[in-house]
Amino acid sequence: xxxxxxxxxxxxxxxxxxxxxxxxxxxxxxxxxxxxxxxxxxxxxxxxxxxxxxxxxxxxxxxxxxxxxxxxxxxxxxxxxxxxxxxxxxxxxxxxxxxxxxxxxxxxxxxxxxxxxxxxxxxxxxxxxxxxxxxxxxxxxxxxxxxxxxxxxxxxxxxxxxxxxxxxxxxxxxxxxxxxxxxxxx
Amino acid sequence: xxxxxxxxxxxxxxxxxxxxxxxxxxxxxxxxxxxxxxxxxxxxxxxxxxxxxxxxxxxxxxxxxxxxxxxxxxxxxxxxxxxxxxxxxxxxxxxxxxxxxxxxxxxxxxxxxxxxxxxxxxxxxxxxxxxxxxxxxxxxxxxxxxxxxxxxxxxxxxxxxxxxxxxxxxxxxxxxxxxxxxxxxx
DNA sequence: CCTAACATACCGATCGGTCTGTTTACTACT
DNA sequence: AGTAGTAAACAGACCGATCGGTATGTTAGG
Numbered sequence: 044x045x046x047x048x049x050x051x052x053x054x055x056x057x058x059x060x061x062x063x064x065x066x067x068x069x070x071x072x073x074x075x076x077x078x079x080x081x082x083x084x085x086x087x088x089x090x091x092x093x094x095x096x097x098x099x100x101x102x103x104x105x106x107x108x109x110x111x112x113x114x115x116x117x118x119x120x121x122x123x124x125x126x127x128x129x130x131x132x133x134x135x136x137x138x139x140x141x142x143x144x145x146x147x148x149x150x151x152x153x154x155x156x157x158x159x160x161x162x163x164x165x166x167x168x169x170x171x172x173x174x175x176x177x178x179x180x181x182x183x184x185x186x187x188x189x190x191x192x193x194x195x196x197x198x199x200x201x202x203x204x205x206x207x208x209x210x211x212x213x214x215x216x217x218x219x220x221x222x223x224x225x226x227x228x229x
Numbered sequence: 230x231x232x233x234x235x236x237x238x239x240x241x242x243x244x245x246x247x248x249x250x251x252x253x254x255x256x257x258x259x260x261x262x263x264x265x266x267x268x269x270x271x272x273x274x275x276x277x278x279x280x281x282x283x284x285x286x287x288x289x290x291x292x293x294x295x296x297x298x299x300x301x302x303x304x305x306x307x308x309x310x311x312x313x314x315x316x317x318x319x320x321x322x323x324x325x326x327x328x329x330x331x332x333x334x335x336x337x338x339x340x341x342x343x344x345x346x347x348x349x350x351x352x353x354x355x356x357x358x359x360x361x362x363x364x365x366x367x368x369x370x371x372x373x374x375x376x377x378x379x380x381x382x383x384x385x386x387x388x389x390x391x392x393x394x395x396x397x398x399x400x401x402x403x404x405x406x407x408x409x410x411x412x413x414x415x
Numbered sequence: 416c417c418t419a420a421c422a423t424a425c426c427g428a429t430c431g432g433t434c435t436g437t438t439t440a441c442t443a444c445t
Numbered sequence: 446a447g448t449a450g451t452a453a454a455c456a457g458a459c460c461g462a463t464c465g466g467t468a469t470g471t472t473a474g475g
Binding site: 060061062064122138139140146147149150153154155160163164165167190191192193194196197198199200201202204205208209210214217218220221224225 | 246247248250251302324325326332333335336337339340341346350353372376379380382383384385386387388390391393394395396400403404406407410411
C-alpha cells in the first residue's frame with residue numbers, strides 16, 4: 044500500500060473515533076509512522092485536505108459495501124437487516140464507531156467548513172440513494188421511497204449515537220426490529 | 230443572573246454549536262466576559278467540569294420543555310409533531326443546533342470521558358422516558374412503547390444531523406410526516 | 416540530474432491549567 | 446456604630462505542552 048492510501052486509511056479511522064479536532068497531527072503521524080514532510084507533500088493544504096480525502100474514501104468504501112449487501116438480498120427489509128447486523132458486528136469487534144457513520148465530523152465541522160459539510164452531505168445522499176432505489180424496486184412510490192430512505196438513514200445514524208452513549212448495541216438491534224414495521228406500512 | 234449560571238448558559242450554546250474541543254477556554258471566557266479566575270473558582274476541575282454542568286443544565290431544560298409540550302397535547306403523535314415544529318423553528322432562527330440535541334459532544338467525548346458519556350446517556354434516557362410514558366397512555370404495550378420511543382429518539386437525532394449537512398430543515402419535516410405512520414402501526 | 420518522496424528542525428499561536436494577587440461582602444466583637 | 450477579620454469571588458499574569466503549519470534539508474528512483 045502506498046503512503047498516501049495508508050494515511051487516508053488510518054486517518055479515517057481516527058477521525059471517526061475521535062472527531063476532527065480530537066486527532067492531533069502528531070498523533071496521526073505517529074499512527075501512520077510517517078513525518079510531517081510526507082503529510083504536507085501529499086496534502087499541501089494540511090489536515091482539512093486530508094479529512095476531505097478521508098470522507099471521499101469513506102464515501103466509496105461505504106457505497107460499495109452497502110451496495111453489495113443490498114444486491115445480495117431481495118428486499119429492502121432483508122438487506123437492511125443484514126446491514127445493521129454488520130454494523131453491530133463492527134461495533135462489537137472494535138468498540139468504537141468505524142462503520143457507516145461519521146457523525147462526529149458532521150456535528151463538529153458542518154458549521155465551520157463548507158467543503159467538509161458538502162463532502163458529508165454527499166455521503167449521506169449516496170447512502171440514501173441506495174436505500175431509495177431498493178425501495179423503488181420493492182414497489183414503493185417515488186415519494187414514499189424518498190421519505191422512507193431518509194427516515195432509515197436518520198434512524199440508523201441516531202441509533203449509533205445511542206449505542207455510543209450506552210456502550211451497547213441494543214439500540215441498533217431495536218431499530219433493526221422496528222424498521223420492518225415501517226417498511227410494511229406503505 | 231449569577232456568574233455561574235451565566236457561564237453554563239453561554240457555554241452550553243457554544244458546546245452545542247462547535248463541540249467540546251471546538252470551543253477554546255479563551256473564546257468561552259470572552260463570550261461570558263469573565264476571566265480564568267472566575268471559571269476555575271466555580272469549576273475547579275476546569276473545562277470538563279463545566280461541560281458536565283452544561284449537560285446537566287441541558288438535561289433539566291430539555292426535560293421540562295419537552296414534558297410541557299407532551300402535556301399540552303393529547304396523543305404522542307400530536308405532541309411529537311409540535312415538538313419537531315419547535316425544533317425546526319429553533320434551527321431556522323439561529324441556524325445552528327441549539328435544541329434538544331448535543332450530538333457533537335456525544336460523538337466527540339463518548340469514548341474519551343466516562344462522566345461525560347454518562348451525562349449524555351442520562352439525557353437521552355430522560356427524553357426517551359417522556360416519549361415512552363406518553364406512548365403507554367396511548368395504549369401501547371410496555372415493550373412496544375420502549376422500542377418506539379427509542380426509535381423516535383434515534384430518528385429525530387439523526388434527522389438533525391442530516392439538517393446540518395444539508396443546511397435545510399427538510400429532513401426534520403420528513404421525519405415529522407413519517408413518524409405518525411409508525412405510531413399507528415402498533 | 417532532476418524531480419518526487421520524504422525527513423526534520425523550527426515557528427508563532429493557542430491550548431488548558433495554575434498561581435498569586437486584589438476586591439468585595441459579610442460576620443463578629445467591642 | 447465602627448472596626449477588624451475572614452472567606453468568597455473574582456482578576457490577570459504566567460506556565461509548559463501542544464497545536465497546525467512552514468522552510469530547508471536529504472534521499473532515492475527514473
